[in-house]
């Protein structure tokens with residue numbers, strides 16, 4: 615965190631140096647990113663991504679959409695508009711947050727996008743099938759996503775029993791866990807552990823970790839078998 619002198623922020627362990635939460639999904643010949651936070655540009659440069667087919671949004675909070683402007687590089691490289699997927703409220707928020715992208719008179723060089731509305735129903739982007747998982751982020755409905763036997767569940771602190779049924783049989787799960795103390799809109803470490811055990815997945819990784827969690831070397835010892843802390847650059851085979 616800017617200006618912070620806590621042990622996590624001052625840590626020499628590169629695993630404690632985190633950018634905002636996002637994942638890149640590579641499936642056959644398609645590349646899809648979930649969320650474009652403020653660090654999107656840096657993340658794309660760091661991961662050497664030279665082709666991106668679509669962006670899928672979990673919700674419209676700034677730390678998940680602020681980097682959208684930088685998809686313009688992919689517009690130039692691929693000579694086409696970027697496909698953006700999100701629920702109606704999220705797409706509306708993109709229009710309000712980036713009015714110049716959606717203006718009638720487009721300034722040359724601005725990002726070019728095509729909006730695709732998703733609902734709480736399975737959908738596909740190119741060859742990849744997604745099952746949305748409705749979750750609550752305090753009172754805001756957000757989406758987690760299941761892809762085959764993998765699920766990405768961030769920015770939430772409630773999933774109904776009905777929605778949890780969609781997670782039956784998953785093997786790998788990424789769960790947002792903000793800190794040890796309870797929080798009004800994110801799972802705490804303990805709640806994330808409970809969810810992992812309840813889902814019965816083989817492996818879990820926590821993400822969206824605040825500096826309040828402390829150093830990875832310490833908090834990771836609190837996790838049960840099968841559960842680890844994610845880190846920037848982690849690659850999973852799903």
Ligand SMILES: [Zn+2]
Pocket residue numbers: 615618619620621622623624825826
């Ligand atoms: Zn700090």
Ligand SMILES: [Zn+2]
Pocket residue numbers: 635675677678769822
């Ligand atoms: Zn967030």
